Amino acid sequence: MISQLTVFLENEKGRLASACRAISDAGINMHALNLADTADFGVARVVVDAPEAAAEALRKVGYRATVTPVLGVRVPNRPGGLATLLEFLDEHDVNIEYGYCFSVDEETAVDVLKVAGEPAIEQLLVEAGFKPVKPEDVYRLG
Amino acid sequence: MIRGKVKPKVYYQPDIETMPLEQLRELQLERMQWSVRHAYENVAFYQRSFKDAGVEPGDLASLDDLAKFPFVVKQDMRDAYPYGLFAVPSKDVARIHASSGTTGQATVVGHTANDLKNWGDCFARGIYMVGGDQSSTIQVSYGYGLFTGGLGAHAGGEAVGCSVIPTSSGNTKRQIQMMKDLGTDILACTPSYALLIADTAIEMGYDPASDFKISGVILGAEPASENMRQEIRDKLGVQYCDVYGLSEVMGPGVAMECAAAHGLHVAEDQFYAEIVDPETLQPVPDGTYGELVFTTLVRECCPLVRYRTRDVTRIIAEECSCGRTHRKIDRIVGRTDDMLIIRGVNVFPSQIEQVITAFPEIAPQYQIILTNKGPLDRVELDVETVPDFPFDEIRKLEELKKHLAAELKSNLQIAVDIKIVEPKTIERSEGKAKRIIDLREGGRA
Numbered sequence: 001m002i003s004q005l006t007v008f009l010e011n012e013k014g015r016l017a018s019a020c021r022a023i024s025d026a027g028i029n030m031h032a033l034n035l036a037d038t039a040d041f042g043v044a045r046v047v048v049d050a051p052e053a054a055a056e057a058l059r060k061v062g063y064r065a066t067v068t069p070v071l072g073v074r075v076p077n078r079p080g081g082l083a084t085l086l087e088f089l090d091e092h093d094v095n096i097e098y099g100y101c102f103s104v105d106e107e108t109a110v111d112v113l114k115v116a117g118e119p120a121i122e123q124l125l126v127e128a129g130f131k132p133v134k135p136e137d138v139y140r141l142g
Numbered sequence: 143m144i145r146g147k148v149k150p151k152v153y154y155q156p157d158i159e160t161m162p163l164e165q166l167r168e169l170q171l172e173r174m175q176w177s178v179r180h181a182y183e184n185v186a187f188y189q190r191s192f193k194d195a196g197v198e199p200g201d202l203a204s205l206d207d208l209a210k211f212p213f214v215v216k217q218d219m220r221d222a223y224p225y226g227l228f229a230v231p232s233k234d235v236a237r238i239h240a241s242s243g244t245t246g247q248a249t250v251v252g253h254t255a256n257d258l259k260n261w262g263d264c265f266a267r268g269i270y271m272v273g274g275d276q277s278s279t280i281q282v283s284y285g286y287g288l289f290t291g292g293l294g295a296h297a298g299g300e301a302v303g304c305s306v307i308p309t310s311s312g313n314t315k316r317q318i319q320m321m322k323d324l325g326t327d328i329l330a331c332t333p334s335y336a337l338l339i340a341d342t343a344i345e346m347g348y349d350p351a352s353d354f355k356i357s358g359v360i361l362g363a364e365p366a367s368e369n370m371r372q373e374i375r376d377k378l379g380v381q382y383c384d385v386y387g388l389s390e391v392m393g394p395g396v397a398m399e400c401a402a403a404h405g406l407h408v409a410e411d412q413f414y415a416e417i418v419d420p421e422t423l424q425p426v427p428d429g430t431y432g433e434l435v436f437t438t439l440v441r442e443c444c445p446l447v448r449y450r451t452r453d454v455t456r457i458i459a460e461e462c463s464c465g466r467t468h469r470k471i472d473r474i475v476g477r478t479d480d481m482l483i484i485r486g487v488n489v490f491p492s493q494i495e496q497v498i499t500a501f502p503e504i505a506p507q508y509q510i511i512l513t514n515k516g517p518l519d520r521v522e523l524d525v526e527t528v529p530d531f532p533f534d535e536i537r538k539l540e541e542l543k544k545h546l547a548a549e550l551k552s553n554l555q556i557a558v559d560i561k562i563v564e565p566k567t568i569e570r571s572e573g574k575a576k577r578i579i580d581l582r583e584g585g586r587a
Contacts, residue, residue: 006534008527010564036536040561043536064527064565068534097535114534 001069001122002135003051004112008064009042016044019063023048026057031138032112034100045100047072047112049139070114072133073125077109085111088128094121110138152465154270154302155263158411159466166467170414171205173439178202178211181445184229187214187222188447208414208437209425213448219390220247228252230443239389240288251389252443258297260440264395264409265298265360265385271400271464272358272383274328276303281321283331283339284363285311290393291363295330298395304328311335318343325355330385330394333366333374340377351379360385362394365474365492369499384473390449391436397471405458405470412440415471416448417457420478420488428459431488433478434471452478454490482578484512485519487556491577494523497549503531503542505565514582521556524563533562 005023009015016035023030023046032047048054051067058065075081082101089096097114104110110133115121122132153159161169179199181188192198195212202208219227228235235252253261269280280299284291292310299306307324309317311331317339320326329336336359343350350356356378362385366374375382386406387394396413397406408415417432418425426432434451438444454477458470476490483489491510498508505526513520525546532538543560550558 004534008533008562008564015564038536038540041539041563043533043539045534059529062565064529064533066529066534068532097537 002047002072002112002133002138003067004070005046005048005051005054005058006066006068007044007046007058009044011037011040011042016042018061019044019058022057022061022063023054026050026053028054028057032100032102032110034098034112036098045070045098045112047102047110047138051139068114070112071122072138073111073113074104074131074133074137075109075111077103077105077107081109082111085130088125088130089113089115089121092121092124152270154266159267159407159468161411161467163467166410167205169411170439171202173411174205174208174414174437175199175202177437177439177441177445178447180229180442181447185227185445187218187227205414208416208448211448213423213435213450214446215450216249216390216452219249219251223247224250225252227444227446229445230254235443237293239290239293239393241389249390254442257392257441257443259301260412261294261392261395262297262301264392264412265294265398266301267407267409268360268383268385268395268398269298269302269304269328271398272328272360272381273401274302274304274358278302278327279305279307279325280328280330281307281309281317281324281326283309283311283317283329283335284394290387290389291330291332294387294393294395295360299330314339314342315346318346318348321350321356322348322354327355328358328360329356329378329380330360332363333361333370334364336361336374336378337370340374344377351377354378356380358383360394360398362386367499368496386471386474388451388453391438391446391451392441396436400462400464400466402463404460404462405472407462407464407466407468407470410468412438414439415457415469417455418450420454420481421483428457431456431472431475431490434474450478454478454481482510482512482580484521484556487554489554489556493554494550497546497553498525500549501542501546503527504546507565508577510578512578512580512582519582520559522559522561523550524561526563526565 007019029049030046034045036043055065055067073085075085095116099113101109101111125132182199191212197210234254236255236258237253238250240248240250282292282295284295286292296306296308340350358381360383371382384399384406385394386397397408399406414437416425416435418435420433431454434453434455436449438446453474455471455474458472476492480491481488498504505528507526509524511522527533547560
C-alpha cells in the first residue's frame with residue numbers, strides 16, 4: 001500500500017490553486033492528482049513526494065488534509081493494462097471505492113485504487129505476477 | 143436510625159407535592175386571586191399596568207383569565223429600583239437579594255419571613271428528590287451573598303433538617319477535604335463547579351464515585367449540556383437534580399428535577415407557569431417551546447404577575463413516575479434573545495447544537511446562515527468534519543450530510559441545507575463564537 005495525500009476542498013474559487021501552492025512552498029513535488037467534485041465540495045487525491053509533510057503543510061494553512069492508504073499497481077503502458085488488473089480484482093470480489101491512473105514513462109503506468117478493507121489483496125497480486133508499487137518507488141520515505 | 147437501612151420518606155410535603163390535579167388547580171386559582179389583588183392594592187406599578195390593559199383583579203375568575211393580564215419584564219424591575227415593586231412596608235422585609243446588574247441597572251428583590259420559609263420548602267423538595275432527608279449532610283458550595291444560590295440552598299437544607307455545611311464557593315481542595323471527612327451526601331452548587339470539584343478530587347488521587355459518600359447533587363444557575371451532566375454523574379457517582387430558579391421570582395427551587403430525570407417539577411402551589419409565544423405573547427399548548435412566564439401565588443414582599451423570564455422551555459404534560467402531580471418544565475433550551483423564526487417555526491441555536499453534538503463525526507464548530515432569496519427562508523448549516531473523518535470517500539461525506547439533515551428535520555421540523563466546509567471557514571473565537579448569520583431582509587442579526 002502507498003500513502004496518498006487527500007485534501008478536502010470547498011467549491012470556492014482558488015482553493016485548489018492555493019492548496020497546490022502550499023504543497024509547492026513546502027518543496028514537495030506532485031506526481032498525480034485526481035479531483036472528485038460534488039455540488040458544494042471537492043476532494044483532491046494526490047500522489048506526492050512526501051505525503052505526511054504535505055498534509056501537515058496544508059493543515060497549517062487551514063485545510064482538512066490527511067494521508068490515506070491506497071493500492072498502487074505498476075502495469076504495462078499499453079491497451080488492456082488496467083482492464084487485466086480490474087478483472088483480477090473482480091474475480092477476488094475486491095470492491096473499489098475510486099481509482100485513477102498515471103503514466104510513469106513509455107513502458108509503465110501506475111493504477112491507484114482505493115479498495116475496501118483487504119490489505120491481503122496485495123499479496124495475492126504479487127503471487128499472480130502483478131507489481132504492487134512500494135512506497136519508496138513513488139515518494140521519499142521519512 | 144441507621145443510615146441507608148430505613149427507607150426514607152419519598153416526599154418532603156406529600157400532601158402538596160402529590161395533590162390531585164383538580165384540587166391543585168383550585169388551590170392555584172384561590173392563591174392567584176389573592177396574589178393579583180395583593181399586587182394591585184399595594185404596588186402602584188400594577189395599578190397602572192392593569193389600568194392600561196383594562197383589567198382588574200376581579201376579572202380573574204379562572205386560571206385561563208390570567209392571559210388577559212399584562213406582563214412584567216426585567217426592565218420594569220430596573221425602572222422600579224429599588225423599592226418600587228415591594229408590596230409590604232419595610233418592617234415586614236426580612237431579607238433583600240440583588241441581581242448583579244451586569245447588563246444594566248441592578249434589581250433588588252425583597253422577602254418577608256414567610257417568603258423565606260416558602261423558599262426553603264421549595265428547595266427542600268429537591269433534597270428529597272435526590273434521596274435526602276433529615277439525616278443527610280448537604281454541602282452548599284454556591285456563593286453566599288446577594289446571589290440567591292447559597293442562601294436558597296441553605297434554607298432548603300435547614301427546612302429538611304439536614305446537617306448543612308455552608309462552604310460557599312472557592313477553596314476547592316478544602317471543599318473536597320470536608321466532603322470526604324464529613325461524609326457529605328448532597329452537594330449543591332453550579333454544574334461547572336461540581337465538575338471542577340470532581341476533577342480536582344481525582345487529581346488529588348481520589349475516586350469520588352467510590353471513595354466518597356456523596357450520592358446526589360443539586361445543580362443550577364447556569365446551563366449544562368447533557369455530556370457535562372453525564373460526566374458529573376459518572377465522576378461523582380451521583381443522581382443529578384437540575385434546579386431552576388431566578389432571583390426575580392425567588393431563587394433556586396422554583397422547579398426541580400426528580401429521579402425520573404425527565405423535566406423539572408414546578409412548585410405549582412407557589413408559582414403558576416405559562417409558556418407564551420415570544421412573538422405573539424399568546425399562550426401556547428403544552429409541549430410547544432416558548433417563553434416561560436411566572437406568576438407568584440404566595441409571595442408577600444414582591445408579588446409578580448406574569449413575569450417574562452426570557453427563558454425558553456416547554457411544559458412536559460405527563461404523569462410522572464415519581465408520583466408528584468406538579469407539572470414539569472423541560473430543561474431551558476435558550477433565551478428568547480437567541481430565538482430564530484425560520485419559516486414560521488421557532489428555532490433555538492441550542493436545539494441545533496444538541497443535534498450536532500450527537501454526531502461524533504462532526505466538529506463542534508458550526509455556523510448557521512439564513513437567507514431569503516425568494517419567498518422562503520433558506521437555512522444553511524456549515525459544519526466541519528472532525529480531522530480523522532474518512533473524508534477521502536465522497537460517499538461517506540454524502541451519507542453524513544444526509545443523516546445529519548434527516549436528524550435536523552425530525553428535531554426542528556425544518557429543512558436545512560448542510561454544507562461541509564473547510565476548517566478555516568468557520569471563525570474560531572476565544573469567547574462567544576458567532577454561530578448565526580442572518581442575511582434575511584428584515585433579519586435580526
